Amino acid sequence: MSSIIDSAVARELRDIVGPGGCLEDPADLDPFLAEWRRLYRGVAELVLLPATTEEAAAVIGLCARHGIGVVPQGGNTGLVGGAVARSTVGAPEIILSARRMADIRDLDPDNYTITAEAGCVLAALQSAAAEADRFFPLSLASEGSCMLGGNLSTNAGGTNVLRYGTARELVLGLEVVLPDGRVFDGLRSLRKDNAGYDLKQLFIGAEGTLGFITAATCMLYPRPRGVATAVVALADAAAAIALHSRARLALGDELIAFELMSRQSIEFVLASLASAREPFDKPAPWTVLLEIATARDQAGTEEDLEDFLGDCLESGLVLDGVAARSGAQREEFWALRHHISDAQRVGGASIKNDVSVPVSRVAEFLGQATQRVAEVLPGVRVVAFGHVGDGNIHFNLTQPTGMEAAAFVDLWETLTAEVNHIAVGLGGSFSAEHGIGLLKARELRRFRSGVELDLMRAIKQVLDPAGIMNPGKILGD
Secondary structure, eight states: OOSSSOHHHHHHHHHHHOTTSEEOSHHHHHHHHBOTTSSOBOBOSOEEOOSSHHHHHHHHHHHHHHTOEEEEESSSOOSSSTTOOBOBTTBOEEEEEOTTOOOEEEEETTTTEEEEETTOBHHHHHHHHHHTTEEOOOOOTTTTTOBHHHHHHTTOOOTTHHHHOOGGGGEEEEEEEOTTSOEEEEOOOOSOOOSSOOTHHHHTTSTTSSOEEEEEEEEOEEOOSEEEEEEEEESSHHHHHHHHHHHHHHHGGGEEEEEEEEHHHHHHHHHHOTTOOOSSSSOOSEEEEEEEEESSOHHHHHHHHHHHHHHHHHHTSOSEEEEOOSHHHHHHHHHHHHTHHHHGGGGSOEEOOEEEOOGGGHHHHHHHHHHHHHHHSTTOEEEEEEEGGGTEEEEEEEOOTTOOHHHHHTTHHHHHHHHHHHHHHTTOBSOSSSOOTTTTHHHHHHHSOHHHHHHHHHHHHHHOTTOOBSTTSSSOO
8 A cells, every 4th residue: 555645546547558558566576666877766656657658547536636647658768857756644655657558559651650659769769660661760779678658758869860750850740648638649650730830849858847758759761772881990080070961962961870999999899798799900099880871782782882982092081991791790780879878887886977069069978078087187088989979979088097986986076067969059958958957957057048947837827727647757856
């Protein structure tokens, strides 16, 4: 029996979702309370898993009437504490999980659209599109466990933003349960629809603070016939920006990924992933993974990439380059990139920063930020990597060798503030793709203007005057 939520209300919530739709045992709750980065530990006595939009609406409506906070959760792969419940006496909260809402409701290959529920795992969505000879381009390292609702609530980016845009740009329609339990039915599959305000955009990137996304209609694209991938060695970050500009001119929209990795990033992966191999004969200060995809045949695509790399090698822009000769080698290259965050653990405690700057200023940011954190903490190891094509750099820091982890983590706010000030000073953002959650609420108030914050608060007040949806996230307590 819940000691925080009134027993009669708890019983009503159980009845709404039925058998299998309510978790209360501590062992069952644990995966929903454990946060991936181990920065937070959630507190909640009930996890509710509705199977339909109607059940989700009934749960939220009941919570609204009784002043119970609702914390939406998908795959629980977020990095800023955006899905962490903090239930207390006097301010009870439940977790509302989308995991049982995993159906693909419709796939229209001629309209190039797919409609799926919020609990659909991203990899399953990609597979369904592929089976219909179509392509859903949203791709993240966590795509085997993250879910569509969470992807949209955080406006996920990933590795294909360069060509296809963020999650926001892939959505045509949404279905959302509002904070009072009503349902906004905006599941349209239209590419042109100027009938008033584009309301779906309010909920994308709102981290569940304005409503609970239950389904979305997303755009599909032709499935690439030819995919070519390569890694190139570079002397410095400035060369990466020059290479990116050259690749955009030479390869156009065929270029779908352009990922930058520092030497320290590669070394951590080599030390932690048994299958990882050094891609070049000589270790490179910087490595770029680039990929092109076209509707043409594989041979022609590979030839285009090899011709481009040959020109870059001849001009001296790149130090070395290796093109993937098989699907297995392509996976090896991508494993270097996708395992960086996990691999950082071999070095000890880490501080992770997710910033963006104009593409033209990426090298400038990396130079300034690296110098500054070294001044604040000599010996700090910089693990810089990210999506250069959209200016998003994960400027992560690992504790100096020999330093106590606790002492390093104590410098979190100091080091993060230095990094964020540099990014914002270069016309960038302190939050590129991970969102705000609990972790960056203070930074939002520090770096965004009073007018902008006033507008955010006004929208929150109109849609959620009682403040029950994901309390404390984005705008803070």
